[in-house]
Amino acid sequence: MTLRFSDVCVDARDIHALSSWWSTVLGWPAEATDDGDVALRAPDGAGPDWLFLAVPDDKVVKNRIHFDFTPDDQQAEVERVLALGARRVDIGQGEQTWVVLADPEGNEFCILSAK
Template sequence: MSSAWESLTVDARDPARLARWWAEALGYQVVTERPGEVEIRQAPDRSPGIVFVPAARGKDGRNRLHLDLRPDDQEAEVERLVDMGARHVDVGRRDVTWTTLADPEGNEFCVLRPGGG
């Protein structure tokens, strides 16, 4: 027996706004939007999706799970994401090849260098 990864769920103060931000960042589309849940995917029939649900309170502390993005051009992608509303964050890591950013609600994610290293 095995399992397939269907989706990642993100608690958000404003699920619709954050879902649209991530859809733009990733080139995804909103596939489901109803009160209390907004889901984005690359295509409606393609897994995994990211589901945004309401949170009773804002984020506190560092994420225990985060996304790593690997663009073709790290510097250009960091600039694009910051222009969209991401911000640089310091999570205490030094001398690394990735850039750590936070989305508009403070969720950290990393932008890696191109390639596999």
């Protein structure tokens, strides 16, 4: 038996707005699926596609899983993503080398220090 990691599924109240936001952040194209969802297609070698699924409820608790991104320039990337509508969040991380942000629907993600 073989499994292939093909999709990260993201629940969203507004799949079009949230997928468009992440498409801008990642620079990945968004496309509607036959099921009415929205997919962001990862470039070769960039990981799995992201699939945005409509849900009727708002996010209310801290994510149980989140994304970490490694930039070339952490400060520049944090500023760019904040300008696009992300916000800083405190999940109890204290002073760290990474920055915790949330997307427009409140999903936390981290921008790590540059490597």
